Amino acid sequence: MGQPLGHSRRVASLARMLGHAMHGESEHLRVAEQVALLRWSGCTANAEGFSHLLGDDVAGRRAMLDLTLDAHSLQAVHQATSLAVAHCEVSGEVAKTLELGNAVETGLCRVFETYDGTGRPLGLKHEHIPEVAYQVVLAGDLEILSRTHGVETALNWITEQSNQRYPASLAALLVQNAREWLANLEATPVAITDAVHDKDVSxxxxxxxxxxxxxxxxxxxxxxxxxxxxxxxxxxxxxxxxxxxxxxxxxxxxxxxxxxxxxxxxxxxxxxxxxxxxxxxxxxxxxxxxxxxxxxxxxxxxAHAYERLDGSGHFRAFASRT
Structure with a gap:
């Protein structure tokens, strides 16, 4: 998705903060964290489709997420429902294989749906979209847009999307606390928790x-x-x-x-x-x-798979000493 390493863990931390502000400590925090960590696990499934659509699947999706994609390309993405279907199917199957529960599977399959019913792949109405999907999308938007455009611009855009992309009440809660949460995120290194580590992953x-x-x-x-x-x-x-x-x-x-x-x-x-x-x-x-x-x-x-004995490999270009 063109994001730096650690992006999903940062989003998981922000989603937990938002979930905690709403409901305190409970099982829903684990669900929010797992959905955030696995949100992009289906991204390889539609990489080829995005490559045909945008030319560069990595840079194109990065531009899509940080709101720098041109209007024509963005419209094409919104019309390519099959790309969202493939992504959701794979991420949902990953969660199912890991036995993370129905709440995580459903959340992953709804992260492209929107409050106003114009989302993908099903165009679901608000009552059919679990709250965790909104939490993760809000956390993701804040993490990406604050890095790309600054906190003020990010919060203004999130506010404008109230009752369109996500519920106004949820967006308002995030905006109210965003600066504090981002400061906490920068002050405390984001660790990999036991959220998806309570069982072996094949x-x-x-x-x-x-x-x-x-x-x-x-x-x-x-x-x-x-x-x-x-x-x-x-x-x-x-x-x-x-x-x-x-x-x-x-x-x-x-x-x-x-x-x-x-x-x-x-x-x-x-x-x-x-x-x-x-x-x-x-x-x-x-x-x-x-x-x-x-x-x-x-x-x-x-990471040494493409090194060569004569030093012509990559990325370290090691040569054999024997």
Whole structure:
């Protein structure tokens, strides 16, 4: 979605603050946090569609979210209901696979619906949209727009969207507290909580979601993991090492999401500048995995997947010392 790493965790913290201001401590805070953390988990499913629609799926969606997308392109996005359907289906299935509960699944499937009934993909009326969806969308708008345009402009726009994008009462509560909450967000590092960590998460699921970025890579991460594990076994590696290598294989394409699809889809050699952008995929894989203790070790291996013995690989361009 063209957002910096940590965006979803910041949104989750803001959604919790908003939820707490409304209802205090209760189960709904866990739901709000999980919806915020998984809100963009379906973004790989429609990356190819956005690439066809906007040319650059990463920059285009960033512009869509920070309100800098031109009017013609924005209208085209609003008419492309199938993109919202694909996103919601995948994010909902992710929550279902993780057994996070119906409230989280429903919230994820309603984050593109709006208070006035003009949202996507179903154009639902307000009474059919759970409050958690509004909480997360408000938190996301505040986080993105305050970074991009400043707090004052962000709050003015959010106020203008009252009873259109979200309920006026909820928007007013956010506006009233926004400066304090943003200050708290900056003063306290956003930690990964146990919100979606109370059970194991299959890295096969992560690999499958990664592969959705490009339709021609369907099943690629699973196949790489199987081949890598078998190669490690034939080399006499321990079971622990084989498991680590298989995990790394499932993760090695993670950074691909940060690179526009049109570059991956270009036939033949890429121009120098374009080639350099694709080489950053391994960097983003390393950067993302390093933030999660359980993924640090396999992520370190995954980030070396495109290095070469002669030093011609990326992103570190390491050469073999043997």
């Amino acid at each position: 890295l096969t699921l992560v690999g499958d979601v990664i592969d959705l970025k490009l339709p021609w890579l369907s099943g690629f991460s699973r196949q790489v993991a199987q081949l890598a594990a078998e190669a490690a076994r034939l080399c006499g590696q321990s079971e622990a090492a084989i498991d680590l290598i298989a995990k790394a294989a499932l993760l090695h394409g993670l950074g691909r999401a940060a690179i526009p699809n049109h570059l991956w889809n270009t036939p033949g050699p890429l121009a120098y500048g374009a080639a350099e952008r694709t080489q950053l995929a391994s960097y983003w894989t390393h950067k993302a995995c390093a933030q999660i203790n359980e993924l640090a070790a396999p992520g370190e291996i995954a």
